[in-house]
Structure formats: structure tokens, C-alpha cells
Amino acid sequence: MTRRPLAAALLLLSTVLPAAAQAPINDGAPAETVLYFGWSGTPAIEADYQNSTLKKVVDLMEPEQVAKAWTRWRGLTEAKVANADFSEGLEVALGLWGASYRGAFAAWLAVGDTTGLTDGEADDAFYAALCWQPAGDTDRAQLVAGLTRLLAEIPRAHATLEAGPDGPVRLLIGSPTNRTAMAGGAGPGIAAHAGFTAAREATGPGALTAWLDLETLTTTAVGLLRAEGQAPPEVYRVLEVLHPEGLRQIAVAAGCDGPAWATRVFVDAPAPRRGLALLLDAPPITDADLAAVPIDAPIVGAWAFDAGELLTLIRAALHAADPQLAQQADDGIVQAGQMIDADVEMNLIRGLGTSHVFFQDPAIAGSSGLGLMIVNRLNDAEGFTRALTGVQNAANGIIAAQTADAPVSVQFHVTQRDGVTLHTMALPGIAPTWSVFDGRLHVGLYPQSVLAAADRRGSGGSILDHPGFAGLRDAAGDHPVTGVSFVDVPATAPGSYGSLLLLEHVATGLGAMALRDPFPAVLPPFARLQPLLAPVTAVGWSDERGYHSSGQSPFPGASLLAGQGGGGAMQVLPLIWGGVAGWVEQRSYDDDWVMDDADMMAWEDPDVDALVQIALALQLHAAEHDARPASASELLPYLDGDAGAFRSVFSENFADLTPDNVDAAADFILLPGPPVGQEANASMTPLAIRNPALMPVEEWSPLPVVYADGHVGTVESLDELSAQYEAATGLILDDALEPAVAR
Numbered sequence: 001m002t003r004r005p006l007a008a009a010l011l012l013l014s015t016v017l018p019a020a021a022q023a024p025i026n027d028g029a030p031a032e033t034v035l036y037f038g039w040s041g042t043p044a045i046e047a048d049y050q051n052s053t054l055k056k057v058v059d060l061m062e063p064e065q066v067a068k069a070w071t072r073w074r075g076l077t078e079a080k081v082a083n084a085d086f087s088e089g090l091e092v093a094l095g096l097w098g099a100s101y102r103g104a105f106a107a108w109l110a111v112g113d114t115t116g117l118t119d120g121e122a123d124d125a126f127y128a129a130l131c132w133q134p135a136g137d138t139d140r141a142q143l144v145a146g147l148t149r150l151l152a153e154i155p156r157a158h159a160t161l162e163a164g165p166d167g168p169v170r171l172l173i174g175s176p177t178n179r180t181a182m183a184g185g186a187g188p189g190i191a192a193h194a195g196f197t198a199a200r201e202a203t204g205p206g207a208l209t210a211w212l213d214l215e216t217l218t219t220t221a222v223g224l225l226r227a228e229g230q231a232p233p234e235v236y237r238v239l240e241v242l243h244p245e246g247l248r249q250i251a252v253a254a255g256c257d258g259p260a261w262a263t264r265v266f267v268d269a270p271a272p273r274r275g276l277a278l279l280l281d282a283p284p285i286t287d288a289d290l291a292a293v294p295i296d297a298p299i300v301g302a303w304a305f306d307a308g309e310l311l312t313l314i315r316a317a318l319h320a321a322d323p324q325l326a327q328q329a330d331d332g333i334v335q336a337g338q339m340i341d342a343d344v345e346m347n348l349i350r351g352l353g354t355s356h357v358f359f360q361d362p363a364i365a366g367s368s369g370l371g372l373m374i375v376n377r378l379n380d381a382e383g384f385t386r387a388l389t390g391v392q393n394a395a396n397g398i399i400a401a402q403t404a405d406a407p408v409s410v411q412f413h414v415t416q417r418d419g420v421t422l423h424t425m426a427l428p429g430i431a432p433t434w435s436v437f438d439g440r441l442h443v444g445l446y447p448q449s450v451l452a453a454a455d456r457r458g459s460g461g462s463i464l465d466h467p468g469f470a471g472l473r474d475a476a477g478d479h480p481v482t483g484v485s486f487v488d489v490p491a492t493a494p495g496s497y498g499s500l501l502l503l504e505h506v507a508t509g510l511g512a513m514a515l516r517d518p519f520p521a522v523l524p525p526f527a528r529l530q531p532l533l534a535p536v537t538a539v540g541w542s543d544e545r546g547y548h549s550s551g552q553s554p555f556p557g558a559s560l561l562a563g564q565g566g567g568g569a570m571q572v573l574p575l576i577w578g579g580v581a582g583w584v585e586q587r588s589y590d591d592d593w594v595m596d597d598a599d600m601m602a603w604e605d606p607d608v609d610a611l612v613q614i615a616l617a618l619q620l621h622a623a624e625h626d627a628r629p630a631s632a633s634e635l636l637p638y639l640d641g642d643a644g645a646f647r648s649v650f651s652e653n654f655a656d657l658t659p660d661n662v663d664a665a666a667d668f669i670l671l672p673g674p675p676v677g678q679e680a681n682a683s684m685t686p687l688a689i690r691n692p693a694l695m696p697v698e699e700w701s702p703l704p705v706v707y708a709d710g711h712v713g714t715v716e717s718l719d720e721l722s723a724q725y726e727a728a729t730g731l732i733l734d735d736a737l738e739p740a741v742a743r
Contacts, residue, residue, distance in 0.1 A: 048256035095142030127174025199251030202266035206253030243275025269546035284480030289355035340390025347383035483540030622676035682708035685728035
């Protein structure tokens with residue numbers, strides 16, 4: 001049982017997170033639910049999947065061959081590791097994963113009655129569940145067996161497993177009172193939640209769904225804060241201004257939509273809006289904002305954001321907190337304006353346009369990502385240029401003063417070229433440059449970035465003429481668009497696919513080296529995948545209900561093909577090879593320090609690994625007893641009966657310890673003291689150490705110590721340990737050490 005608590009945590013993560021990330025509704029979630037993830041299960045999406053591009057991509061990966069290779073790899077790995085805990089853990093993980101993706105899955109968090117609760121009792125208000133509807137009897141049996149094992153190995157787990165011969169399998173997590181209330185799925189259920197129903201209607205159906213009730217979470221948190229009574233009144237005044245509960249719900253739905261994969265997002269923020277929700281009402285993105293983007297730009301994004309509206313909101317929040325503080329902030333803005341000889345608010349902040357556009361320009365650096373450009377159609381081009389130039393000059397002055405005696409200095413330099421003014425920061429490798437012309441701010445990584453934009457003036461072509469971009473905004477209907485993104489995957493994929501191949505074969509290559517058995521190639525040749533590629537797009541808009549976003553891609557993960565150029569990956573490859581070679585060399589060098597085939601001891605102190613296992617055993621013992629173990633033998637049930645866990649690698653007696661002699665011959669000493677979990681300062685209360693007689697305790701060879709909070713630290717002298725021990729327990733260290741040191 002040495003490694004089981006850690007294994008349980010890892011298995012829970014590896015099972016819950018992938019299923020939740022795949023995130024329709026599974027019965028049992030209560031009306032009080034505030035966070036929900038759902039997956040409808042493979043049988044529910046079979047008809048849609050058969051007609052999807054996703055299936056075609058999966059078929060290209062030859063899943064049957066991959067499954068055969070996986071089976072072979074699993075057998076080889078289990079044989080090499082030769083560890084029963086590893087094999088059992090792997091079997092549990094696979095059983096839970098299989099039930100989670102083949103059947104329906106849901107995970108939810110709910111908030112109960114918070115009346116009378118203080119902030120310190122907030123944990124009692126929340127409860128959660130993981131729910132499965134297994135696709136068959138085999139999946140059900142493996143799921144129940146796996147969950148039972150996990151619960152048995154997690155000490156003090158506030159969880160209950162509900163598992164009948166049919167119906168859903170539910171893992172209920174929370175206080176005993178809340179788990180009792182959840183049992184049997186009593187109550188009207190989440191379908192009675194008006195916000196959840198409205199959000200689902202806005203996003204439409206999806207095989208994967210997620211939903212967050214921000215309104216309830218916010219009001220609950222504020223209510224607990226008020227109950228605690230420690231927050232000053234200005235906190236509530238600021239919250240009233242920001243009005244975070246105005247962003248009521250966030251919902252996401254994703255799934256197959258014809259051949260494509262569709263993702264829809266809805267933020268429930270009904271009009272009239274105030275506070276933070278007002279930021280959703282930025283002016284729309286227009287054709288004029290996108291006209292500066294070249295037609296061959298493979299990556300384009302634009303979002304509407306009003307910096308002036310944000311400043312107004314911040315000013316109102318500061319005034320609510322303290323009118324004097326707000327006045328000081330306004331005075332600071334005025335003083336900053338005097339430094340740059342411009343009006344910071346009107347020229348710089350409100351002079352900036354509300355539509356922010358970025359794109360990758362092939363005319364700058366070919367297919368490289370160094371061609372990134374940001375363009376903003378300014379509200380006040382002249383005032384903004386004057387203000388930003390003032391900021392630049394002030395920065396140059398400050399930097400010059402700070403680096404007067406330095407051999408080099410970072411400065412902005414101003415040059416005229418091809419009829420435009422370039423403001424360039426002198427840096428090695430990149431040269432960030434900005435310029436204002438044609439009423440727009442242009443920012444790029446090089447002067448060439450701005451010059452390429454200037455060369456296109458009057459060319460007549462833009463991204464608006466791209467056939468893949470032309471119908472993008474149709475998803476918004478008659479609503480003004482406030483956000484768009486476009487990735488021309490057919491154009492970017494030829495330059496990025498090589499990086500994915502490299503990453504795949506780093507993993508499979510290391511696996512084949514370790515197991516001395518070949519791994520199959522999973523990714524297909526690019527020529528087979530290329531006909532299935534299509535742009536990845538998304539469009540966002542606001543209406544009286546809130547904010548909406550609709551996106552499409554040929555298959556999930558297609559945006560991984562957006563990064564262009566394999567040059568960076570090829571430069572990293574020698575580092576990977578060097579790291580592997582160094583690991584092999586270090587492993588060979590450290591052969592004498594290896595405890596077994598599975599674990600290498602820490603170079604700094606080989607006994608640290610053993611003490612970590614003893615620390616876990618002490619925590620498990622504490623979960624069942626109200627006292628510390630009086631002897632090493634009391635911990636053996638939590639160490640799979642392995643008395644050898646109490647042997648130091650520095651011991652002169654290499655004979656195996658047995659349960660019969662472990663108390664007399666253990667190399668690790670358990671120290672007396674208060675019961676584990678009842679210490680005043682657990683992080684400074686020593687529980688166990690290596691016998692100091694085995695190894696000098698010096699600065700160059702510190703003594704490893706297990707502390708009551710479960711961590712393993714070190715001390716550089718017995719005097720340091722003695723002071724810690726006496727301060728924590730009131731006991732004398734020499735009295736505790738005398739019998740063991742005498743051995």
C-alpha cells in the first residue's frame with residue numbers, strides 16, 4: 001500500500017478530467033447546481049459521428065493497429081515494471097476511462113443552504129457528484145470495482161458510491177448531510193433551473209456541454225462574506241458598481257454539426273446591462289476595421305473592446321471605495337499627461353479605437369509567426385500619435401538616466417522611410433515597431449512589418465475578399481459582430497504538420513527505447529489528411545440576452561495546425577536528443593544508487609524516497625488512530641507488510657528486516673509526540689528521521705526529516721532538529737534518540 005494514496009489521486013484526475021473536458025444532461029444533478037459538465041456517450045452520437053470529418057481523420061490513424069500496439073505496450077510495460085500496484089492502478093484507470101467515454105457522463109457542483117454559515121464553513125455549503133450511465137454490464141462492473149478501490153485507498157474521503165444493477169452510477173462528494181440529501185437523486189433536478197434551461201436553448205444541443213452559474217456563485221460568496229462580517233463596507237460598494245452577478249450564466253455546447261465540429265458559447269447577461277456586463281456592448285467590428293488585413297493572411301482575429309468604458313468603470317469603482325482615492329487617480333492621470341504633453345484619457349485611452357485586429361502577414365516574414373501584426377482604427381489619430389510619442393520620449397529619458405554608465409541602452413528610435421514614420425525599439429532579435437498612418441495604429445515585431453502594411457495601401461484586396469472568410473459573419477444573423485477569428489488551416493498545415501510529427505515521435509521514440517519494442521506511427525502522412533482540412537472559424541455578437549459565439553472546425557484539435565514553420569521545433573530537436581543522452585548517462589552513472597527497477601533515489605539523499613513512503617504510512621495510520629505509532633511494526637499494514645521500508649541504504653547490515661525484528665533493527669526512528677493532526681505547527685513538528693548514527697549530520701549531508709504535515713525536509717545539525725522538536729512537543733530529543741542511537 002506504499003504508493004496507493006498518490007496513485008488514487010492520479011487515477012481520479014486521469015479519469016475525471018478527460019471526461020469532464022469532453023464535456024447532454026445526465027439525470028441526477030439537483031436544481032442547486034452551479035457548475036456542470038456533461039458527455040452524452042458514444043452511442044448517442046454514433047449517427048452524427050458516422051458522417052463527420054472527425055471519423056475520417058480517426059480512420060486515417062488506423063485505430064485497430066493502434067489498439068493492438070497499445071495492448072502489446074501495456075503487456076511489456078507491466079512485465080518490465082513488475083509491480084502489482086502499477087498493474088492494478090492501470091486496470092482501474094482503463095476501466096474508469098472506458099465507462100466515461102462509452103457511456104454518458106456528468107460532473108456537477110452544487111451549493112446548498114448557506115443560512116447561518118460563516119466564510120470558514122463554506123465547505124459545508126458545497127457538494128458535488130460524478131455520474132456515469134455505463135454502456136454495458138462489463139463497463140458497469142469495471143467502473144464500480146475501480147471506484148470502490150479508489151474510495152478504499154483515499155483516507156477520510158467524504159464520498160459515497162451509489163451503484164445498483166442498472167441506472168446511473170454516482171459518486172457523491174460532500175458533507176454527510178449533503179450526501180444524504182443527494183442520495184437517490186431526489187428533488188426536481190437541474191432541469192428546474194431557469195438559467196440552465198435558457199442557456200441550453202441559447203447554445204442548442206451538443207454531445208459535450210458545460211455550464212456555470214456565475215450569479216449564484218457570486219451571491220453565495222458575497223453572502224458568506226457578509227456572514228463573516230470582516231469585509232469593510234467599501235468592498236460591498238465596489239461590488240455594487242461592478243455588479244458581477246450581471247454576468248449570470250456561461251454555457252458551452254460542442255458536437256458534430258454535419259461534417260464539421262461546432263462549438264457554441266453563450267454568456268447570459270440580459271439588457272439593460274451595467275457594471276462588468278457593459279463591456280459586452282462595445283461598438284461592432286466593421287468592414288473598415290478589417291480592410292487592412294491582407295487577403296492571404298492565414299491567421300486573423302478581431303475583438304471589440306472599449307478601453308474608455310473600462311476606464312469609466314474603474315473610476316466608478318474607485319469612487320465607491322473611496323472618493324479621495326478616485327481623486328488621486330484622476331490627479332495621477334493629469335500629471336502623466338503633463339509629462340507627455342497630451343491628455344492621457346482623451347488622446348491615449350479614448351483615442352484608441354474599439355476594434356482590435358491582429359493577423360499574421362506572409363509579406364513580412366513568409367510563413368513564420370514573426371509576421372504578427374496588430375492594427376487599430378483610431379478614434380483620434382492625431383491626438384493618439386502625439387500621446388504615444390510623448391510616452392515614448394518619457395520612456396527614453398528614464399531609460400537614458402538609468403543606463404548613463406552602462407555600455408548599452410534600450411531606446412526607441414524614430415526614422416522616416418517610404419513616407420511613413422517608424423518608431424522602433426532597439427533590441428537584439430526583434431525590433432518592435434509602431435506607426436500611425438491612414439488613421440490606423442500599426443504595431444509589428446519589425447520595421448518590415450509596418451512597411452509591408454504601407455505597401456498594401458490602395459491595393460484593393462483584403463481578407464474580406466477571401467472565399468473562406470466571406471460568409472463567416474453570417475452566423476450572427478442581423479446582429480452586429482463584436483468578435484471574429486479565422487485560421488486558414490489548409491494554408492498553415494503544410495508548415496506545422498512536421499512539428500506534430502516531431503512531437504509524436506519524441507513520445508513514441510522514448511517509449512520504444514525504454515521497452516525495446518517498436519511503437520506504431522499514429523499520425524497519417526500529410527497528403528492523406530490534407531483533403532479533409534478546412535478553416536477554423538468563430539464569430540461573436542451581443543444581443544439583448546447577452547453574448548453569443550459560434551465556431552466551426554473540420555475536427556476537434558484542428559487549430560493545432562495553425563502554428564506555421566517547423567524551424568523552431570527542429571532547433572529544439574538537438575536539445576531533446578541531448579537531454580535523452582544525458583538521462584541515459586546519468587541513469588548508467590547512478591546504477592549503484594537504484595533501490596529497484598521502478599524508482600531511483602534522490603541524489604541528494606537516497607533515503608528521502610523511503611521517508612516519503614513512511615510519511616504516507618503515517619498519514620494513513622493517523623486516519624484510523626488517535627495516537628502516533630509507538631513502533632515501526634504498527635506501520636507495516638500501511639506499507640504492504642514490507643519491513644524493508646525501514647532499512648537505510650547507509651546501513652551496514654544489509655540483511656532484510658522482517659516484521660519480527662523491525663522494531664529492534666529499524667534504521668528510521670519514529671519520534672514520540674502528540675497525535676498526528678493535532679499539532680500546533682504541523683509543518684515544524686518532526687515525526688520520523690533516519691538514525692543519525694548511520695551518517696554524519698553536516699551541512700554537506702543534511703538529515704532527512706518527516707514532518708507532521710506530510711512533507712520531508714532536512715536539517716543540517718542535530719541542534720537544529722532538537723530545537724524544532726522541543727518547541728513543537730516540549731520533549732527532549734536526546735531522550736527519544738538514545739535507544740536507537742545506542743543500537
